[in-house]
Structure formats: structure tokens, C-alpha cells
Amino acid sequence: MQYFYTVRTGDSLSKIAEQHNVLLANLIAANRIQNPDQLAVGEQLSIPASMHNYIVQSGDSVYQLAGKFGVSIATIAEENQLQSPYLLKVGQRLRIPPGVPYYTVQEGDTLEVIARRFNVRTKGITKTSLIQELNQLPTTAITTGMRLKIPYAPIGESGFIAYTSRLEGGPDIWLYDVESGVNKRLTTELGATHSKPIWSMDSSKIAFVGKNQIIYIIYHESGLIGAIDQLAEGGDFTLNWSPDNETLAYTARGKIILYNTRTHESEQLDQAGVSNVNWFPNGKELLFQAVDNEGVSQLYRSSLTGTDREQITNNTEGPMHEVQLSKDGKYVLYTTPGVSISLIYVVEVASGKTFEVKGGPEAKNYFPTWASDSKQIAYSSTELKGQQYRSQIRTVHFDGKNDQIQALSNCFSTPVTWSPKNERIAYLSGCGEEYASEMWAVDIEKRFLVKLIDDNQIDALQWSPSAIADFTTAEFTSDVYEVNFQYPLGWQKVNEERYEGDDGFFQVSAISGSDNLEEVCQIEANQELQPYGSKPTILKSENPEVESCLIMPSDDQPAEMKNQAAFIVKYPTPIIIKGTTYNYFILWADKEHIKEISSTVMFLP
Template sequence: MQAHDLLQGWIAYTSDRSGTFDIWLYRPQDSFSFQLTQGLGAAFSVPYWSPDSRRIAFTGIGNVVYLLDIGTLAVSRIDQIEPYTLLDWSPDSRFLAYVKNGQIVIYDTFSHRSYAIPMAGASDVQWFPSGTELLFAAPDTNGNTQLFRIRIDGADRRQITQNTDGPLHDVRLSPDGAFALYTFPGASISIISTVDLTNGTIRTLEGGPLAKNYFPIWSPDSLSIAYSATAYKEPNYYSLVQIDNRIGQKQRTLAVSDCFAAPVSWSPDGGKIAYLSGCAGIEQASQIWIVDIREPKPVKVLSGGRITALQWSPRVRRVSFIH
């Protein structure tokens, strides 16, 4: 296959449409879909794109972290971690950061060497755009989850929040490194808040009607947040695909999914959102839909098998793809 223009990006998704869970690619421009892995995925696998869109990291079968080269389809195994652990690429697409056994691990995907920063209870570690600092969540001395920042050499740890509202989940750093979002306090009630990392100001988004807001994700320009808001109409739960700005003043509903909660992902230009639907009363989705935020008319683009996760690639100019 010749080189393809990826200005609109690809959508990587996790599906068992071939019989086992694997990572697949879908190209919105022409509806081309392609299976990337063979028997390596799991229902909990989430594909994490490198910033240059050349590789995908995911945790798959056996709880193994795999690196997948999009151009050659070569796969390497790098570690074994807990399912659902966030994997985050450094801005230069070289290093992965994640948490394992009470440590922050920095893994060099070029040299295949790693080092660890001891950090009991840490979660959701992510790179600041500078590439020299990390954001993460961890309990303070009173056991309350706080956000911290630390240099990648383990020095200069600073506490950002003064949270007393219980556990923080789904911590996500904005692409510009100026804000973070998180959900609290748990799964049955899940509220989204943002924190301005320069001054610590916290704002809470209105969210959906049942205070069950899941899968929050920043827009590429760091100004908006998309998420899934669970709603109920006799006899079924469903979810609203919503967006809001980072200070919670411009909530809009763009689409409806028939799933209790629907993972969402922004297009590289921030103009569209892909989301999962097709649950039809069962737990897992079977469809990918795309909605344009400027003209919300949702379109079903893919159907078949169970689909558990999706992530739209960052914008890149061109990448070779060998098949």
C-alpha cells in the first residue's frame, strides 16, 4: 500500500470483529478498515497514539504493554502492568510514562531501557508539553488524592490541588499543559472538574442529568472537553455525547448513544467527535459514529463485533503504511 495522507487522521479502535480482541484502524476519508494486531488485544485494551502518529501503545493479552509500529506492523513487548493503566507518550514520541507497583516508570522506546520514580499510590501520569515535567495524581499525607507535578528526574515535586472531595479519577492534562481535568468521587456519581494549573482555580462542569459523566477528553486546542453523560428514559439507560468549555459555561449535546457510557475522541482538527454506540441493551458497543460539532448530524461509519475503545490519531502530514 502506498503512503497515505493522514491530515484527517485515523481512528484506532479495539474490536473482536475477527473473533478475538485486537487493534484495528479506520480511515474516515474512505471508510477503509484494517486489522493491525493478531490475537494480542483484550477487552480492556485502549490504543494510545504517539504524537507523530507512527506508533500505538496498548495493554493487551496477559496485561502486557505492546508497542505497534503503524508503518511496518512490527510489535514489541515492553512491560506487564495492571489493565486500564494510562499510557502517555512524551512530546517527542520517544518515551512512555506509566505507573507500576507504586512507581512512575519512564520507558525509552528507542533504547528499551527504563527507570522508575518511587511514588506510592500514583496514577494517571502524563507529560507536560515541555517534556521535562510530569503530572500525576497521588494521595497526600491525609489520604486525599491530589494532583502533583514533578521533574522527570524525580526532583522538585509540587502539590497543585488542595482536594478534600475524595478520590480523583480520569486525570487528563490539557494539550497546552495549562489545565487538567478529573472526575470525582467515583463511578456511580462522576462529576467533571477542571483546574487551572497556574493558580489552582477549580471549576465544575454542569454535566449530564444523572451526574454520571464518563470518558472526558480535551479538544486539541485545549479549550473544550468532550464526554459521555448517562441519561435514563424508561426502560433504558443511554448516553449524551456532550461538549463544554474548560470553565463550564458552554455545554452542548451533540449526539445520543444507546450505550450506558460511550467513549469519545476528538478529530485532529477539533471539528468532529467519534463515539461508540450500538449497545442495544447489552454491555458493549458495536458501532462507531462521527458527529461534526459545527453541524451535529451524527453518521454511523462502522459496525460489527464488539468495540470497547477508540482514539483518533493526532494530525500528521504523511506516514508510510505497509500492507
């Protein structure tokens, strides 16, 4: 649910953002503000900030806390069901929201207007029904002065986020469905506070170290759970899946263990003192941390037999932690030397060249994780603001350049995780004394924040590496247009060229144009009636053997176009339909499906 702040005399967006512990860019995105300099007194702003879980101290009063956190006394009282005269007890836990939990309807408002303004959208589609359901409205009619609760809409992408939660007798492993927003418990009394869910690359299995240091495997499709080994208390709990998604690498009893989850057989490599084992993408080599003859931490690579051990680094500093190999195997990151000071370094595996990530102002940089493109790193950096610590959610290029703050968390530090397409980062916030109560996701391009989970007790999280689709596909073949491709099962045929479903559509045709693909794409994208909006984006294929482009609509696309995007590709040989020659095939589809559908297009022989 979203919280709102009413603009007062003397306010500015930067002042409001600072007061509520929110980045200015996130505040602007949350309210779809076109001109940041035009702010009206009385205007209501959605505040994408975390709930403060506060433990009452000696001398605290509701009046003091209201001033400290910049909210009204009534807001704190209502959130915590306090009765006048609002007496507090030392040790009492309070939830302090960033504003009031409702939007007051203004003259001219409709559910559509409200949903658009406050980003109540899933896959780019406005979801007024979510507002209607949350407020139990019998119809879409609303009146001025009405108070409406405004939800955060599910992102709508296929995939899951596995996380560790202490709810209902945990810690245990839970699953958040990114498409539907539904949470599901996977284990019962098997987890521990150190449990971190680790997905296999095909998202078919989750490994974690649970209660009594036992390693468990969850088989995602069946829900079956198996225990495979037990580690020593306080040891290295790093788990890493092989590229073929079958074998789990970890360290135990002074050895590297390679456990095959299909055959349930294991191999043991004698590599004393090793930790942080990672697979190279070729599936034939391992990377790990171990000390050299001088007792200094170094990174090594070796074959699966333990032979051909090669030292990669020439480290002269402290121990290496959180060692993680990039997906392409070209770079490896690590943190050093410890907890109070934690710096991030990246090493080029082939040359040993080292890059330093400057990080945040306190030199407390934690939980670095690679994007699947092997170019970007997300991490949490602790910052002291006033008398309180908070975390900056940051992204940086592997060479330490282009370091940017994407969002803020009120936790001292938070694990972070990339979405499969590297478009979003999920992280934790709403921290109290012991745990985080909220899970958020930030859109890297649009800077828009979505609260995924609220009022929970979360310690760790990881997004599924692949976008797991919960639908099968059907096949479209046209002898007229000489093409074949796949589309979501369940979409219904409208005519020979068009199919529609509840969540999208596609339509096909052929066009004639010059041999210059760029010119053809520009003509389609910039038509006089602007079917793709005033500023469509044209993306040319990166495959030199395929002459094609994608046309993605801009935000001001007419609503009646239903998020239409286009894919244009040149025929290998021009086709003839009813005596007319065409040299390009064109596919129209909603922007959420255009890439997936167009990636399966094949021309008939």
C-alpha cells in the same frame, strides 16, 4: 447504510426525533431540511439512529417489539430473517433498525439529487458512485418506485481511528482509515477487554495494555509490534506519550516508569501510590495523582528525576480518576468520586483554581477528553429516558460554560475522541448487553452524523492526533508571480497557472487593489455572479505580520465552481507583470485543500 422513516399524519420533526432517539438538530442535518415547519405526509426521512441490539425476554413478541421501538413488524422480520409466524426464543439476539433500509425513488429524483439530500459526500464532493455501486446499478438511470440502499460516505480526511474490536477472535486493535473507510486489523490475539489504543502525538505509534496486562507498542508505518512491560492485574493502565513521541510514561511496581521506545531503556522514579501519569508539554515535568498525608487524592507535578514535587490541588473530596492534562499544560481535568456518580472538574495548574462541569441530569459523566485547542472538552453523559439509559455526547468549555449536547448514543456510556482539527467527535453506539456495534462521528458545526463502522464489537477508540497524509507533496514555483508553495503529488499541469487532480485543483494569479485588505477580500468574495455562493465566509489571518484572508464558499455555491475557495495575501513589495503593478497574490483551490496549500506559500527573494 442509512435507514428511512415515512412521515405520517400528525408527525412533526421533534416527535420523529424523540421516537427514534435522535437529536432534532441531527435529524435536520441528516436530511438537509431548510424549513423544519414544512413536513409532508409520505416524505421519507433518513434517521441517523443506532441499531438496537436486543436480547429477547420472556413474553416478548415481534408485535410488541415493533410497537416498543416504533418500527414495522416487516422491518424487524427482514433485518433478522425471521419466518412467519415470527416465533421468538428467550435469549435470542435481535437487531432492530430505526427504519427501512432503503429509500423509494420519487418522481424527479436523480442519483445526484438523492446523494445531495442525504449527504452522500466525501470532502464536500457528492459521491453518486457509492449509491450506484451499493445497488449494483449498471448506469445512473433510476425510475420512480425503485428502492435504493443509501450509504454513508467516508469523511475523506487524512487520518485514522484506532479501536478495540472483539471480531474474529479478538479483542484486538484495529485501524479505521477515515479517508477511505477501510478497516485493518493490527494485532492478533494480543488485546483484552480493557485495551485502549493510545496514539503518540505524531501518530507514528500506538501503545496499549493487552492480554495478561502486557504493554505493547505498534509501530504504525512498519506494522511491527513490541512488548515492553507487564503490569499488575487490576492496576493503573494509564499510558502517556512524551511530547517528542519517544518515551512512554506509566506506573508499575510502585514506581513511575519512563520507557524510551527508541533506545529501549527505561528510568524509574520512586513515587509510591501514584497513578494517571501525564507529561507536561515541555517534556521536563510530569503530572500525576497520589494521596497526601491525610490519605486524600491530590494532583502533583515534579521533574523527571522525581524531585521538586509540588502539590497542585487541595482536594477534600473523593478519589480522582481519568486525570488528563490539556495539550498546552495549563489545565488538568479529572472525574470523581466513582462510577455510580461521576463528576468532572477542571483545575488551572498555575493557580489551583477549580471549575466544575455541571454535566448531565444523572451526574454520570464519563470519558472526558481534551480537544487539541486546550479549550474544549468532549464527554459522555448518561441519561435515563423512560425506562432505558442512553448517552448524551457533549462538549463544554474548560470553565464549565457553553455545555452542549451534540449527539445521542443508545449506550449507557461511550468513549469519545476528537478529530485532529476538532471539527468532529467520534463515539460508540448500537449497544447490546456486552458491547457497542457501531462507531459514529458528529460534525460539531453542521451537526451531521456519519456512521463509520457497523455490525462490529467495539470497546474503545482514539482518533490519530495528527492528520496523517497518505500523499507526498510536489512543489510549485512561479517566477512570474514570485511565489513558491506545495501541493498534492499527482496533480497534473493544465497551464502555467493551473493544476488539477482527481480530488482537487489550484490556480494562481495576481490582483491590484487598495491597501485595505478587508476591502479587497470583500470585493473578491461578493462578485455579482456569486462564484463563492450567496454567503461566503471571509477568514482573516490571525498572524499580525501577514496580511491575508481566506474566502470559503457557502453551501449554495454553483456546482461548476468545484468547491472553489480563495487565499489572498499582500505582496511584501508590489510586483510588475507586463508593465502592470500588482500588490496582492491570489490562490484559488478547492476548499478541502486551500488551507493546507496556502499555509506553505512563500514569496521568492
